[in-house]
Amino acid sequence: MWTVAGQPRGRYGPTGRPRGGAAKNNGDIPHMTTKVDPTISQQTGANLKVITTFNQTESVSRHVRSIAPYDAVSSLNLIMERPQLTHFKLDWNESTLSPSAKVKDALMEYLKGSNGLNWYPPLFAPELSRKISFYAGVAPEGVLVTNGSDDSLELLMKTYLDPGDRIVTPYPTYAHALLFARSRGANIVKVVYPDVFTADLDSLLKAVGPRTKMIYLVNPNNPTGAYLHREEIEQVAARAPGSLIVVDEAYFEFCGETMAAMTRDHENIVVTRSFSKAFALAALRIGYILAHPNTITQLKRIYNPKSVNTLAQVAACAALDDLGYYDRYVKQVHLAKQMVVDYCAGVGLVCRNTRANYVLIQVPHVHKAIKGLENEGIYVRDRSGIPQLRGFFRFNLGDVNQTEEILRRMDKVFRRLGIVTTPA
Numbered sequence: 001m002w003t004v005a006g007q008p009r010g011r012y013g014p015t016g017r018p019r020g021g022a023a024k025n026n027g028d029i030p031h032m033t034t035k036v037d038p039t040i041s042q043q044t045g046a047n048l049k050v051i052t053t054f055n056q057t058e059s060v061s062r063h064v065r066s067i068a069p070y071d072a073v074s075s076l077n078l079i080m081e082r083p084q085l086t087h088f089k090l091d092w093n094e095s096t097l098s099p100s101a102k103v104k105d106a107l108m109e110y111l112k113g114s115n116g117l118n119w120y121p122p123l124f125a126p127e128l129s130r131k132i133s134f135y136a137g138v139a140p141e142g143v144l145v146t147n148g149s150d151d152s153l154e155l156l157m158k159t160y161l162d163p164g165d166r167i168v169t170p171y172p173t174y175a176h177a178l179l180f181a182r183s184r185g186a187n188i189v190k191v192v193y194p195d196v197f198t199a200d201l202d203s204l205l206k207a208v209g210p211r212t213k214m215i216y217l218v219n220p221n222n223p224t225g226a227y228l229h230r231e232e233i234e235q236v237a238a239r240a241p242g243s244l245i246v247v248d249e250a251y252f253e254f255c256g257e258t259m260a261a262m263t264r265d266h267e268n269i270v271v272t273r274s275f276s277k278a279f280a281l282a283a284l285r286i287g288y289i290l291a292h293p294n295t296i297t298q299l300k301r302i303y304n305p306k307s308v309n310t311l312a313q314v315a316a317c318a319a320l321d322d323l324g325y326y327d328r329y330v331k332q333v334h335l336a337k338q339m340v341v342d343y344c345a346g347v348g349l350v351c352r353n354t355r356a357n358y359v360l361i362q363v364p365h366v367h368k369a370i371k372g373l374e375n376e377g378i379y380v381r382d383r384s385g386i387p388q389l390r391g392f393f394r395f396n397l398g399d400v401n402q403t404e405e406i407l408r409r410m411d412k413v414f415r416r417l418g419i420v421t422t423p424a
Helices: 040-042 077-083 101-112 126-135 149-160 175-184 201-207 230-237 261-266 293-299 310-320 322-345 366-375 400-416
Strands: 033-034 051-054 143-146 164-170 185-189 210-220 244-248 271-272 287-291 351-352 360-361 392-396
Touching: 040 126, 040 244, 051 210, 051 230, 077 201, 101 149, 126 143, 126 287, 143 149, 149 175, 149 244, 149 287, 149 366, 164 175, 164 310, 164 322, 175 185, 185 201, 201 230, 210 230, 230 244, 230 261, 261 271, 310 400, 322 400, 366 392, 366 400
Parallel strands: 164 185, 164 210, 210 244, 244 271
Antiparallel strands: 033 051, 143 287, 271 287, 351 360, 360 392
């Protein structure tokens, strides 16, 4: 930013010096430098004296500097380039169907009403909190609605982690959560199970110690599907009474088992959930935290009560009023996963099923396979860059009819590349 002599700006006077004092030596400020812009000087004839520029590298928090931007890969642009094709977006574990008709009707009804978009949303989402309380079987005081479950995770990390704290997590796992931890200056202890697809309680407990501040468990784990049962998480809680145990239940509706009831008696257990998966509301960004009321009180210290937009609240309320629609979808997903498992068994491919809405398939020439699927309008997530997942790609499933077409195109690609050679 160029500061022209004779043009007051902020606390600086016409000479570019701080008002009421002598000029400060910018060498004393590590993120500030001074320059003269000869171009402007020639054009205006002004005698430019002090020009201050912002040093991005030095100004960024020291805990953030070493973090590369999150590598978010989406197929949306590719889908929009070929509108004539029926696409299957299976790379982000979203729902393959739109929300229920009741959700759409509720949104349209709200938009037609007198309470428009010019007002801030209801603070703390009280109506939705009550519905979530009933749905999850916890007290309303144990619910905090957030702007997506990512927002839940970031809030927990900001509230509980200090520089140097240890956070223990199975690995590989949901990468964005670890970025939040690193931005706080926390040290991440990664636990690699002997079989990454199967949770190993002993390996996890060995990594937990007196200096462990937080334990992060995606359950079922993304991307491996490794799963810890309730009694195993109770053992973790007993081993680490001074650690906050965050159980990420983004895929609860598909899994069917929850740790929500444990939050009533354990102040150090927190559950996060999402409306982006089974409830098909990923575009509206809405999730929630289930925790002991005392934990919710601590989170509210920095929680923004107007962070969840009104349309998201309206849609989520309507979704919880139409559970039958989503239950039917979940049943279809389980049938679809079994179809993929059976196909892979029939053609000799390794397929890892999970308790979530996705599976993983291992193939030779994985990058060629992914590109071939992309050409056929099927978009999957390459997981082969993770050392424990060489040759694997991950994709979520939808209903049975969709899966029949997905498998038809997939088989076509695999046979063309010589990945599948069995008789058709």
